[in-house]
Amino acid sequence: MWTVVVAGVMFGLGALFAAVRLVRGPTQIDRAVALDVMLAIVVGVIVLTAAVSGSSITLVIAVVVSLLGFLGSASLAKLLPRDRQ
Amino acid sequence: MSTIDIIASACLILGAFMSLLAGIAVLRFPDTMSRIHAATKPQVLGIMLLMLGVGLRLGSPAVIGTLVLIVILQFLTAPVSAHLTVRVAYRNAQDDDPTQTTDQRAAADDGPDQMAQALAEETVAGGATENSGAPADDER
Numbered sequence A: 001m002w003t004v005v006v007a008g009v010m011f012g013l014g015a016l017f018a019a020v021r022l023v024r025g026p027t028q029i030d031r032a033v034a035l036d037v038m039l040a041i042v043v044g045v046i047v048l049t050a051a052v053s054g055s056s057i058t059l060v061i062a063v064v065v066s067l068l069g070f071l072g073s074a075s076l077a078k079l080l081p082r083d084r085q
Numbered sequence B: 001m002s003t004i005d006i007i008a009s010a011c012l013i014l015g016a017f018m019s020l021l022a023g024i025a026v027l028r029f030p031d032t033m034s035r036i037h038a039a040t041k042p043q044v045l046g047i048m049l050l051m052l053g054v055g056l057r058l059g060s061p062a063v064i065g066t067l068v069l070i071v072i073l074q075f076l077t078a079p080v081s082a083h084l085t086v087r088v089a090y091r092n093a094q095d096d097d098p099t100q101t102t103d104q105r106a107a108a109d110d111g112p113d114q115m116a117q118a119l120a121e122e123t124v125a126g127g128a129t130e131n132s133g134a135p136a137d138d139e140r
Helices: A002-024 A026-051 A059-079 B002-029 B031-058 B061-096 B104-109 B112-125
Strands: none
Touching: A002 A026, A002 A059, A002 B002, A002 B104, A026 A059, A026 B002, A026 B031, A059 B061, A059 B104, B031 B061
16 A cells, blocks of 8 residues: 555646646646656556556546547647747 | 555556656656657556556456557557657758758658759748748648
């Protein structure tokens, strides 16, 4: 059980740091990268939930979230305006 | 607690540790390029370790199929999205460089002809006007 606690604390701290970068980030690309990291952490938490509960039904959500992460960052990279000085 | 359980726990904790490292790196690294470099670690290696841990713990064939699907999906999509993001970051950094009047490196992406054209435009303009409208901008 302590595995879940240690992994959960690590996930939480990682998501917290990424959220700080999301708020602070000087450019829009930094925010996109921070969101990407947070989505990877969400996939990790979903998978950890499946490992704890022993049911595989949440793994489908992990598939969908990882696809959404790719779509999100690809479309952000395509649609973000170039910031000029 | 059997040996497989211990290995699964180690994989889960290592995968979570990758996420922690990525969070710290995204917060602490100085520029966008190095942040992107660190941010792709949990997307590939961390997800792989987590899937290994869950697969060892649950271990039914249907679960392992879903896990392999997630890993293959991440392996295919993570480099592509990182590449797209880095390209935008690279070109924006190019725009911020005040010593260059023409977007030469972005023009070099389009091939030698466009690069020669951009260089010729720069010498004609002589840097008098802000000549940032290089040919590479039009395709976007």
